[in-house]
């Protein structure tokens with residue numbers, strides 16, 4: 001069974017995807033991490049994330065970069081959203097995601113275009129959303145836990161800009177794929193969101 005979990009940043013899709021993978025004993029791939037690695041590598045190369053050429057060169061990042069904690073930062077998230085606009089970058093990352101999705105036994109993948117591009121044949125397609133306010137609030141609390149001082153308004157503005165870039169791009173924009181079930185986590189606690197996701201997957205079976 002392939003489970004596709006798409007949605008914007010900080011919607012809870014990562015948490016849901018991880019929980020589904022554990023529940024169904026399936027391997028999980030956070031595809032955002034691949035784009036984050038490209039963004040980070042591009043910066044390390046001294047490249048410009050808005051240049052398709054520089055971004056493509058950064059697709060040859062070493063595998064151990066995926067374990068770099070810096071990949072989780074807001075700065076790297078912003079770079080990821082810029083390099084991910086370029087079609088050659090999406091092409092370069094396609095095969096890796098595609099072979100993960102089609103491995104025997106199935107898989108859970110989370111991202112922006114799993115149900116629309118990477119695995120349109122997925123049995124279960126979830127689109128996880130939450131209001132910008134709820135998502136900004138979550139990020140804010142996460143950052144406070146890490147003793148990082150960022151204003152809530154700044155986080156909300158950054159999320160909104162990233163949403164616009166992900167939705168507005170020509171190649172593989174963030175869309176609700178046909179047949180996907182939407183789960184709005186704005187007012188759900190973690191456990192409630194996971195239960196809703198499992199119920200949704202069960203309904204696909």
Ligand code: C5P
Pocket residue numbers: 008009010031032033035036077080081082084110111112113114162166
């Ligand atoms: O999900 P995450 O915030 O880690 O993704 C970082 C960025 O990578 C997103 O803003 C998006 O632009 C890009 N991305 C993408 N396609 C995916 C996953 C992530 O374009 N499948």
